[in-house]
Amino acid sequence: MTDRRSFLRLAIGGAASLVLAGCDRISESSWGPKVLNKAQGLNRRVQALLAPSSALAKEYTEADLSPVFRSNGTAMPTTTAYQALLANGFRDYRLQVGGLVDRPLSFSIDDLKQIEQVAQITRHDCVEGWSAIGKWHGTRLSHVLDKVGVQAKARYVVFHCYDEMDPGEPYYESLDIPEARHPQTLLAWGLNDKPLPIKNGAPLRLRVGRQLGYKQAKYIARIELVDSFAHIGGGNGGYWEDYGYEWYAGI
Amino acid sequence: MNSPGLADTPPLHAITARHTRGRLVHRHRWPIRLMHWINVVALTILFMSGLQIFNAHPSLSLGNRSDPGKEILALDARMGANGQLVGVTRIGRHEFVTTGLLGVSAGPDGQPQVRGFPSWLTIPGPRWLAMGRQWHFFFAWVFVLNGLTYLGYSLATRHFQRDLVPTRQDWRGIGRSIVDHLKFKHPHGEEALRYNILQRLAYLVVIVAGIGIVLMGLAMSPRMDAVLSPMVEAVGGRQTARTIHFILAWGFVAFVLIHVFEVIITGAFNQLRGMITGWYRIDAEPATNETTSATEHRHD
Numbered sequence: 001m002t003d004r005r006s007f008l009r010l011a012i013g014g015a016a017s018l019v020l021a022g023c024d025r026i027s028e029s030s031w032g033p034k035v036l037n038k039a040q041g042l043n044r045r046v047q048a049l050l051a052p053s054s055a056l057a058k059e060y061t062e063a064d065l066s067p068v069f070r071s072n073g074t075a076m077p078t079t080t081a082y083q084a085l086l087a088n089g090f091r092d093y094r095l096q097v098g099g100l101v102d103r104p105l106s107f108s109i110d111d112l113k114q115i116e117q118v119a120q121i122t123r124h125d126c127v128e129g130w131s132a133i134g135k136w137h138g139t140r141l142s143h144v145l146d147k148v149g150v151q152a153k154a155r156y157v158v159f160h161c162y163d164e165m166d167p168g169e170p171y172y173e174s175l176d177i178p179e180a181r182h183p184q185t186l187l188a189w190g191l192n193d194k195p196l197p198i199k200n201g202a203p204l205r206l207r208v209g210r211q212l213g214y215k216q217a218k219y220i221a222r223i224e225l226v227d228s229f230a231h232i233g234g235g236n237g238g239y240w241e242d243y244g245y246e247w248y249a250g251i
Numbered sequence: 252m253n254s255p256g257l258a259d260t261p262p263l264h265a266i267t268a269r270h271t272r273g274r275l276v277h278r279h280r281w282p283i284r285l286m287h288w289i290n291v292v293a294l295t296i297l298f299m300s301g302l303q304i305f306n307a308h309p310s311l312s313l314g315n316r317s318d319p320g321k322e323i324l325a326l327d328a329r330m331g332a333n334g335q336l337v338g339v340t341r342i343g344r345h346e347f348v349t350t351g352l353l354g355v356s357a358g359p360d361g362q363p364q365v366r367g368f369p370s371w372l373t374i375p376g377p378r379w380l381a382m383g384r385q386w387h388f389f390f391a392w393v394f395v396l397n398g399l400t401y402l403g404y405s406l407a408t409r410h411f412q413r414d415l416v417p418t419r420q421d422w423r424g425i426g427r428s429i430v431d432h433l434k435f436k437h438p439h440g441e442e443a444l445r446y447n448i449l450q451r452l453a454y455l456v457v458i459v460a461g462i463g464i465v466l467m468g469l470a471m472s473p474r475m476d477a478v479l480s481p482m483v484e485a486v487g488g489r490q491t492a493r494t495i496h497f498i499l500a501w502g503f504v505a506f507v508l509i510h511v512f513e514v515i516i517t518g519a520f521n522q523l524r525g526m527i528t529g530w531y532r533i534d535a536e537p538a539t540n541e542t543t544s545a546t547e548h549r550h551d
Contacts, residue, residue: 019295020376027375027382036385039392047474055477058484066316123315123489125473127380129308130317131489210474244381250474251388 033244044248051250053178057209060121066132069124069191071199074171077163077219085162090203095187096222099158102149109189109203112139115147120184126213127245134200136207137190142181144223150177154225158232159206162219165239173217174229174237174247175208184209187220212249214240273534278444278525283410286401287526293394294503296386299374301500302367303383309354309367311497315488323494326354326367336363391468398461414446415455421448437517440533457506460499467496 026032077083085093090109098104107115121135141157157180161171179185186207189196196202201218208215215238229235234242241247279287310325312318324342326349331337338354340347350356350363358364359377370376374386405411428448437443446454469475470483470492486492514522525531 020299020371020374023296023299023374023386024376027379027386033382033385036389039385039389042392043388047472051474051478057473057477058480060315064315067318070319123473123476125471125489126308127384129304129471129493130312131315133316210477212473240381244385246384251472 037246040246040248043246043251047250051210053182055210057122057184060123060133062121062135064121064133065135065192069132069134069197069200070130071197072126072128072213074163074165074218075199077161079162079164079170081221082162082219085203086198093203095204095220097144097148097225098222099224099226100151100154101225102151103147105148107144112144112187112189112204115139115143118186119190120186120207120209122184122207122209124213124216127240127249135192136186136188137193138186138188138207140183141185141187141206142183144187145180145225148225150225153227155227156225156229156237158224158226158229158237159217159220160222160224161217162221169233169239171217171219171239172233173206173215173239174226174232175206175215179208179211182209210250214238214245215249273532275530275532276444277529278531279529280408281529282404283401284526284529286397286404289393289397290401293390293397294507296374296390297394298500298504299372300383300386300390301497303373303375303378304380304387305497306367306373306378307380311494312490313487313494314490317490328355328365336365391465394461395465398465402458415451415458417448417451421451424448435516437513443517443533444531453506453509457503460502460506464496464499464503467492467499471496 094106094108095112096104096106116139117137118140119135119137121133124132124134145157154177156174156176158174159172161173163171165171175185184207188201188205188207189203191197191200196205201220204220205218206216206220226232229237233239236242237247238245308317309327310317310322312322322341325340327339327341329337329339336350336355337348338350338352338356340349340353352369353367355363355365356369358366358370366378373383375382402411405415425448431437432449438445438447466482467486470479470486471489472479476483476489483489483492486495521532
């Protein structure tokens with residue numbers, strides 16, 4: 001019957017717009033995101049169970065390389081500190097490693113190369129959905145951590161970067177110790193048999209085999225070992241995390 | 252029509268009471284009904300938050316990489332001659348102007364905005380990837396746990412084996428069933444209680460698609476790929492998995508459209524009552540107006 005049809009149509013249309021408006025209200029409420037975020041803890045625990053922390057990301061071959069490894073986010077940091085380093089071809093660059101360590105140290109790119117030089121061909125998966133494959137040259141972060149001696153109370157490795165997403169808002173990221181010590185976690189200074197391009201994070205960036213692109217901080221200035229990142233940036237452990245992205249980016 | 256007074260819309264219980272000649276049978280048990288409606292909510296939110304996530308990179312590729320220029324589908328935008336934004340959908344090498352719907356559509360302020368799918372199809376409405384992911388992963392758990400419960404329950408109660416797995420007789424009747432469906436002929440009486448062959452196949456395909464869409468979702472997780480990479484490579488790579496995930500999502504939409512269409516032409520109120528209260532009316536007489544043409548369609 002037309003009455004019944006129009007009633008149905010009205011009911012369905014009304015329900016749909018209510019659902020939409022409702023979802024947007026929940027998204028902007030203080031409690032909604034907290035409830036939805038419960039799933040993230042579950043993801044982290046279940047993924048740790050299914051894919052143990054020792055599991056390795058797939059490594060590809062030279063034939064699989066992306067013709068061009070695209071850049072996302074900052075492609076050229078504008079801070080004076082970075083521009084000064086760039087002007088001198090990064091010869092004055094020193095990676096500072098401090099915080100909860102026994103021996104705070106600084107490393108030039110050559111120092112890192114002296115520790116070790118490894119190469120890996122892995123896939124880079126962006127939170128937006130795209131993927132690219134690159135051959136990364138670097139030094140495993142675990143070896144650098146061994147040099148400085150990580151104190152027992154340290155729980156996270158924080159990467160402070162030269163690039164500012166907005167003036168006064170430097171990019172930063174963090175990993176927990178097991179992820180930082182994963183054999184595919186590199187401090188990368190080369191890409192595809194060449195020095196790391198500026199748009200991809202020169203002179204030094206992070207490569208994490210099993211997390212999304214935003215974890216892989218570019219333009220690293222210093223590394224800090226902490227027991228909590230609550231006092232850093234917005235307190236969520238990373239630039240994008242402060243904008244609502246998950247700290248654990250395994251999915 | 253021999254059922255008076257149906258033009259107005261009486262409450263459901265009144266319909267039930269009025270049709271004393273009809274026989275009410277308890278068709279769907281409460282766990283199935285509950286899981287059905289949980290699924291409605293979960294799938295709706297998964298689909299719309301999924302489009303929000305898709306909008307962050309509104310194109311599809313095959314293989315493990317998303318090389319620019321090699322997309323099989325892209326929702327894009329370009330500047331038109333008059334300075335207006337033009338929405339463009341590219342499928343392979345074919346290009347379609349889709350302003351207003353795909354590529355470019357009205358933003359929150361009503362002005363044309365570059366975005367893959369329009370805001371009325373995404374959760375949240377505005378561009379907000381982080382929040383879309385929160386919705387998606389929360390309801391992915393709802394969908395997975397609900398689906399596992401459904402499978403376990405259906406196997407344990409033999410609902411799956413009895414009602415969904417086609418019998419030899421079902422297979423023999425497939426030709427007639429296809430013709431009947433195309434003519435919108437539907438069984439009545441006791442016959443209507445039994446899932447026909449096309450229903451059985453549709454539900455089985457949907458179950459397989461449900462498992463597939465979850466696996467293809469997991470294939471996009473870099474952490475899961477540390478253990479799932481043989482599966483990811485078997486389907487062709489992470490971007491292929493993303494493409495299959497997208498196609499299956501639209502497959503669910505197609506299923507829902509056909510499903511709802513069939514519900515409407517076989518008596519929306521009776522079917523809805525069946526899935527809400529469990530009680531379904533079978534009657535040799537035309538039940539409600541939605542089955543008006545039943546008399547001439549009766550074939551057995």
